Amino acid sequence: MSFFAVDGLTMRFGGLTALDDVSFEVDRGMIFSIIGPNGSGKSTAFNCISGIYQPTAGKIYFEGEGISGLAPHHIARLGIARTFQNIELFSTETTIDNLMLGRHQHMHSGVWSGVAMLGRATSAAREETENRERVQWIIELLDLVRVRDRPVGELPYGTQKRVELARALAMEPKLLLVDEPSAGMNADERAEVAVRMRELRAELDVTILLIEHHVQLAIGLADRVLALNFGKPIAQGAPEEIRQHPEVIKAYLGDG
Amino acid sequence: MLPQVLASGLSAGSIYALMALALVITYKTTEVPNFAQGDMAMVSAFIAYMFLTDFETGFIFAFGVALVFAFLLGVGFEGLLLRRMRKPTHLNLIIMTLGFTLALFGFAGWKWGADQRHFPFPISANEVIRFGSVSISTLSVATILIAGILMLLVFVFFRFTKLGVAMQATQQDPIAARINGVPARAVVGLTFGISSVIGTVAALLTAPLITLDPTLMWDALLKGFAAAVLGGLNTPVGAVLGGYLLGVIENLFGAYVSVEFKSVVAFLIIVIVLWFKPSGLFGRHHERKV
């Protein structure tokens, strides 16, 4: 049984088919890229995996269990974290509070213990302190120390993308879904993203599923690549095969 | 007894249908649930009252002034307040209409006091017409007729006049409408004006039935919302049907179950409908895309 598998995933909105019979498998520790032109169904696939959409047909398996049909928060608790193409941060909250939200499922304080946080020794305070310590290294790893206590809404776009990634990492996921990490970035920043992804994989025990519009970046990073066009899988294989695949070349030339 | 109950239901339902229609046509255009709808109509009814009692004008003139005032109030509310908001989120829009309603409520109380006043009206609420076993007041008959005719006019306006069709086009797709030369901003203002006039007709028909005071339209506002939710906040025809339905259900409940808790029916209907079919009986559901 593979670590993560998608089998015959299909998603229709009314008459529009956004995903058509997509299947792939991801092994533990891989970086798996999904590429495709705009509107090819990449983000729809992520929304199905993280439970935001209920797929029209098909199954999704994570560590041998079927997860399609589960609510988003259940899927998150199984160890799947994600970022969004259009950043979905809690914009009025500070960076650290955004990350602490990533700790939600690892913490336990409820209303009563929260209200009764009367000193350092009370349970809620201890839990808060411990978890803040735990995410500190992520803040340092992603170079967010200077913006730790600033509301994320006022940070530059690139920094917000890093905060979102940090928040997903704070969840200590087994599978990380990264949606367009290099969107809106220049060549230098893209290179930095590539380095960071490799770093993450090396330092954390995390499998990465990557959606990327920028083909070179996606293929360069990946151990395995799936190419979509108009919701249909057109090619799947090792990066070298994909680079030379005629269908892929055609899809991208057509897209301009 | 049943035909009698249905007749009263129809008469009450006419008011709810008018309020529901007024609420729905602005909601469709701007997604604003206008909580000031009731008090805008209440203040307009007081304007008519002022002309009738203080200036002793005729009914037609006084009501005409009230309707013109209502139109301007609607247009002004949209143009001077709603449109100028910095952050027009759902919550802020709702709160804006609530703030406006409180100000209007206070204004009416300040100007005319909280006393319950007798509202002069050309048609009596005490004279009764008999249809077989059913007896209903001339005021109820007039209410049913006037509301019916007005709603028919509104539909004819939106379906068959050039301006009405253009307004509907703007409601459905503001950008496309602008390309076709329909000034979207003017349309939104106009919608609020028309909706305010419809609400005011409801108020003018309610005031002689009960008495005139600043709380005149509170009940009608809730019922209008309940009716609109029942029929579908996005569907004017549905909302009107919802209004009649609510009037009838409420009166049936009052007749056969409990008079005291008649007013609770509207709330129950809201909760039940929203639970099982959030888009209303006649509406279609929209889902948010990520």
Place this chain on the structure above:
Amino acid sequence: MIEPTRDHYQDIRLFTARGSWIKLILLLVVLVSLPLLLPGYRVFTLNYMAVFVIVGLGMNVLVGYTGQVSLGHAGFLAIGAYTMVLLMTRLAVPFPLALVMAGFVSAFFGFLLGLPALRLAGPYLAIATLGFGLAVTQIIAHSALFGGHMGLVVPDATVGPFPLSGDVSKYYVIVGITFVLALGVRNLSVTRVGRAFRAISDSEIAAATMGVDVAYYKTLSFAVSAALTGVAGGLLALMTGFISPGVFTFTLSLMFLAMVVFGGLGSITGAVLGSIVMGYLNLEMDAFQELPVLGPALEGFSERFMSTVGLPNFGWVVTGMLIVFTILIEPRGLYGLWIRALDTTKRSKSTDADLSRSGPGAD
């Protein structure tokens, strides 16, 4: 940039700076001495404002944090008040226990109302809660158990051996409870549950993908908000000595929403300030007449153009206008104005220092 010695408790502790202890002691001194300094009838006003502050805290949890709107909180206030009074009169439950029960019963109704609320957004929820508030008063007004339109007299309350007679002794109970509840809500807001609440209003979808059970927390926020409002209802009954359905109106619900909007949604300080201002306005509707210069002018204006009997209603106009202008000018309310003021002073202080360094790109 690594800070190995950071104390992470620093982030969530109540007093971040040394001066804040002094501020707290000052606040307590003021709160304790206030009823001794003011004339007796003003203490009643203070009690009223404190009750409003508790409701404001509750509204802030619901509207400010989870972004759910309620136009029916007067209903929870009524549920709290009637629960407490009925427990005291019918079952001879002592006041402190009856007050706690008022919170729990109200929370239960909050939970019930929270369930349909899960499926409703924006306008629909506003309408449903509006209906709820009206339904509560209707049911109370028509039931013999609740005394109908005539209302109920609140029995004398005692805390242990001490009778609560007179506004001053009630003041210490009410303000003490308000203070404790405010601290509790503040603690809640910086810990796990409060964070989940706020995440929901920012982005429900993102919250869910972080593992937050959105349905659970939305219902929970209704229950917490209703519990606070229920306790406020009990205290309102205690301070007025009499309750009737006429107290718990739709306009009161609007007032409750108004005060958190005016104070600043999502900010506890804002909610407290907004509630104090609006509570005062709501009770002292005729306060404007007593103002030194404006008062007579207002009276003159009323006589000429409006009416003098209706002058107390001027308070509603002011309340409504405050909401309208808050939304127009500073949607974050008083709290937003405060933040802006801080920003401008900071900026004017730091401009010189910043100029010497390299400007942009130093995020």
